[in-house]
Amino acid sequence: MSFLDIVIQLGRGLGYTLLVTLCCSVTGVLVGLIIACIRRIGFYWLRPLLDAYAYVFRGIPVLVLLFIVYFGFPSIGLKVTPLLAMVLSLGLISAAYLSEVFRGALNSVDADEILAAEAMGLSRLQVFNCIELPQMLRFSLPGMINEFTTVLKYSPFAYTVGIPEITKQAMTLSAATLHGVEIYFAVGVLYFLIFRILLFAVQLIEKRYRIPGLVLKQRSNI
Amino acid sequence: MPVIEVRDLVKKFGEQIILNGVNLDIYEGDLKVVMGSSGSGKSTLLRCLNRLEEPSGGRIVFRGENIMGADVDVRALRQSIGFVFQQFALYRHLSVLENVTLALRKLKKLSAAEAKHKALAELERLNMASHAGKYPSQLSGGQKQRVAIARALAMDPAVVFFDEPTSALDPLMTREVADMMNRLHDEGVTMLCVTHDLKLAGQISDKVVFLDKGIVRAEASIATLSQNHDDERIRAFFAREADY
Amino acid sequence: MNGWARFHSDLLEQSPLILMGLSKTLQLTAIISLSGLIFGIVIFYASLSRNNALRCVINGYISFFIGMPLIVLLFLLYYGLPQWGIKLSPFQVAVFSFTLNVAAYNAAYLTSAYNGLDHAEMEAARAQGFSPRQIFKLITLPQVMRLSVPALTNQVIGNLKDSSVAFLIQYTEFFARIQELAATNFQFFKAYLLAAIVYLALVSLIVIAARLIEKRLVIPGFTS
Numbered sequence: 001m002s003f004l005d006i007v008i009q010l011g012r013g014l015g016y017t018l019l020v021t022l023c024c025s026v027t028g029v030l031v032g033l034i035i036a037c038i039r040r041i042g043f044y045w046l047r048p049l050l051d052a053y054a055y056v057f058r059g060i061p062v063l064v065l066l067f068i069v070y071f072g073f074p075s076i077g078l079k080v081t082p083l084l085a086m087v088l089s090l091g092l093i094s095a096a097y098l099s100e101v102f103r104g105a106l107n108s109v110d111a112d113e114i115l116a117a118e119a120m121g122l123s124r125l126q127v128f129n130c131i132e133l134p135q136m137l138r139f140s141l142p143g144m145i146n147e148f149t150t151v152l153k154y155s156p157f158a159y160t161v162g163i164p165e166i167t168k169q170a171m172t173l174s175a176a177t178l179h180g181v182e183i184y185f186a187v188g189v190l191y192f193l194i195f196r197i198l199l200f201a202v203q204l205i206e207k208r209y210r211i212p213g214l215v216l217k218q219r220s221n222i
Numbered sequence: 223m224p225v226i227e228v229r230d231l232v233k234k235f236g237e238q239i240i241l242n243g244v245n246l247d248i249y250e251g252d253l254k255v256v257m258g259s260s261g262s263g264k265s266t267l268l269r270c271l272n273r274l275e276e277p278s279g280g281r282i283v284f285r286g287e288n289i290m291g292a293d294v295d296v297r298a299l300r301q302s303i304g305f306v307f308q309q310f311a312l313y314r315h316l317s318v319l320e321n322v323t324l325a326l327r328k329l330k331k332l333s334a335a336e337a338k339h340k341a342l343a344e345l346e347r348l349n350m351a352s353h354a355g356k357y358p359s360q361l362s363g364g365q366k367q368r369v370a371i372a373r374a375l376a377m378d379p380a381v382v383f384f385d386e387p388t389s390a391l392d393p394l395m396t397r398e399v400a401d402m403m404n405r406l407h408d409e410g411v412t413m414l415c416v417t418h419d420l421k422l423a424g425q426i427s428d429k430v431v432f433l434d435k436g437i438v439r440a441e442a443s444i445a446t447l448s449q450n451h452d453d454e455r456i457r458a459f460f461a462r463e464a465d466y
Numbered sequence: 467m468n469g470w471a472r473f474h475s476d477l478l479e480q481s482p483l484i485l486m487g488l489s490k491t492l493q494l495t496a497i498i499s500l501s502g503l504i505f506g507i508v509i510f511y512a513s514l515s516r517n518n519a520l521r522c523v524i525n526g527y528i529s530f531f532i533g534m535p536l537i538v539l540l541f542l543l544y545y546g547l548p549q550w551g552i553k554l555s556p557f558q559v560a561v562f563s564f565t566l567n568v569a570a571y572n573a574a575y576l577t578s579a580y581n582g583l584d585h586a587e588m589e590a591a592r593a594q595g596f597s598p599r600q601i602f603k604l605i606t607l608p609q610v611m612r613l614s615v616p617a618l619t620n621q622v623i624g625n626l627k628d629s630s631v632a633f634l635i636q637y638t639e640f641f642a643r644i645q646e647l648a649a650t651n652f653q654f655f656k657a658y659l660l661a662a663i664v665y666l667a668l669v670s671l672i673v674i675a676a677r678l679i680e681k682r683l684v685i686p687g688f689t690s
Contacts, residue, residue: 112309112311113314115307115311116313117313118300119272119274119300119303119305119307120300120301120305120377121297121298121300121301121325122328122329126328130313130324131313135314138315211314212360213359213360214357214359
């Protein structure tokens with residue numbers, strides 16, 4: 001097997017890795033946003049349920065939830081595709097984390113500004129759309145980057161449900177070439193590069209929407 | 223007919239009585255000043271008048287209409303009352319221009335061009351047009367206040383409320399704030415200002431309302447009030463504020 | 467025999483193995499939490515060095531391990547190394563990989579806490595004549611550790627959850643035993659649900675313990 005073959009095969013896996021990461025991240029952001037919005041706008045009776053969701057989904061290992069969904073659901077009559085299983089496990093777990101990120105960011109929006117917007121005569125929804133949401137999204141950026149990185153790093157679990165992503169390709173190549181160390185090392189570097197490119201892209205977006213003076217001293221571990 | 227007519231306004235937070243039967247009239251073109259120490263209920267009074275707080279009792283008539291009921295269009299009411307907050311509360315993620323156009327676009331439904339035109343005119347009036355592209359964090363306290371005023375005036379309100387306009391600024395700025403408010407007064411803007419700043423009150427008004435423990439204890443000139451010896455509360459206030 | 471009864475009897479029968487797996491899970495979690503913390507502190511200390519080259523290496527290390535999936539490292543050591551004639555046990559591979567990974571995270575938490583510190587205190591210590599090493603031990607580390615308690619305990623929770631990955635390299639921890647249970651009677655849903663509940667309970671215990679630690683470490687007026 002030539003070097004080129006190895007590159008091509010890893011490239012094939014790359015597409016699946018990106019697909020899984022993208023689907024789970026988008027699910028995480030959308031569901032996380034919906035949860036944070038519901039919590040913010042009212043529906044007080046729903047709160048215990050949302051709290052329970054955040055607690056449970058942050059307390060279960062990704063792999064365990066993935067196995068429940070992919071191998072467990074069929075035994076109660078629900079068949080899910082591998083990608084959907086990833087979305088329902090990794091995607092919903094990251095939604096639980098992101099809902100907390102968004103909640104924290106919403107709490108950082110200045111209460112005076114919200115009051116001022118209400119005093120102007122804006123409706124609750126207008127206040128949310130025009131004031132709270134744009135500020136909150138900027139505040140949550142470090143947390144979102146952390147979460148996207150986490151999703152990328154858990155994406156190899158997709159191989160356990162049969163998605164031929166990078167790690168799966170590496171396993172095949174390692175068995176075929178007996179150059180496991182080199183191949184896994186190259187794969188490690190590949191993930192690192194994806195991570196850096198993703199980070200770079202997000203930073204470009206952040207720069208585009210950056211507003212002087214609107215930063216939150218928030219922890220980011222990158 | 224007064225712009226705002228307040229009768230026996232009561233506001234309670236649980237057991238605590240904040241406003242205990244306030245009476246007040248604001249006529250068109252007035253620059254009405256309400257004085258009182260912190261905790262006298264000044265800010266609560268302002269917030270009751272545009273229903274940011276729900277009054278517990280009494281009557282508020284705005285341009286001939288009772289605005290106390292549950293069926294009142296609160297948002298329409300708020301659109302006709304400008305509010306300049308103590309800390310100015312500019313929207314940090316919006317530029318100076320966008321701060322002023324927001325309500326014009328979302329509430330008055332003006333086009334982007336119309337809103338911009340109107341906003342620039344108001345900023346010009348407050349001498350802030352050259353800062354239109356800046357963000358709040360890039361402005362000084364006084365500049366922020368002028369943007370907040372332009373933001374309020376842009377909606378052509380029937381009255382503008384000022385909540386402690388000098389408290390977030392350097393004491394040396396008081397004169398400037400007073401001059402600006404007097405100029406707006408000359409231009410015919412109706413204003414209601416609550417403050418505990420004697421200097422400001424003296425410079426913008428010859429007759430102030432003295433609020434204490436939720437009731438209006440006097441309405442007179444600063445000079446008269448400062449020599450008032452019958453009311454112990456007024457005496458105490460002036461003794462305290464004079465040092466300051 | 468219906469599903470529940472069969473699941474129940476298999477569970478009983480295999481409970482010694484499952485409990486053994488559980489103790490292996492807890493053991494692995496404890497070891498990597500400790501080794502990851504110690505190595506993390508070492509990394510953090512090195513990152514404060516004035517030597518530019520060393521700082522570069524350290525930053526590269528932290529960034530690389532934060533950006534790379536742990537599973538790749540596990541596979542490299544477990545499936546790759548034997549092709550070079552080096553055979554490590556699943557336990558050794560797990561401890562080694564997790565330590566490198568967890569240490570990178572812990573070092574990052576400590577660094578971000580350090581960046582939020584009031585550096586005047588360290589200057590004061592320098593002015594008093596303390597050596598850099600003494601300042602690190604007496605001033606910097608205690609403050610940074612206190613500020614990082616929430617992040618560090620979250621990392622322990624993460625370690626517990628991530629330890630389930632070790633079954634992919636044939637380490638017979640709790641989740642591996644649950645797999646075996648599921649394989650004997652095909653009650654996948656029940657078996658995995660049981661696993662989820664056990665993990666959730668353990669996470670809750672760590673959360674409670676963390677709250678107690680945080681309370682004990684409180685110093686008035688010292689927050690991030």
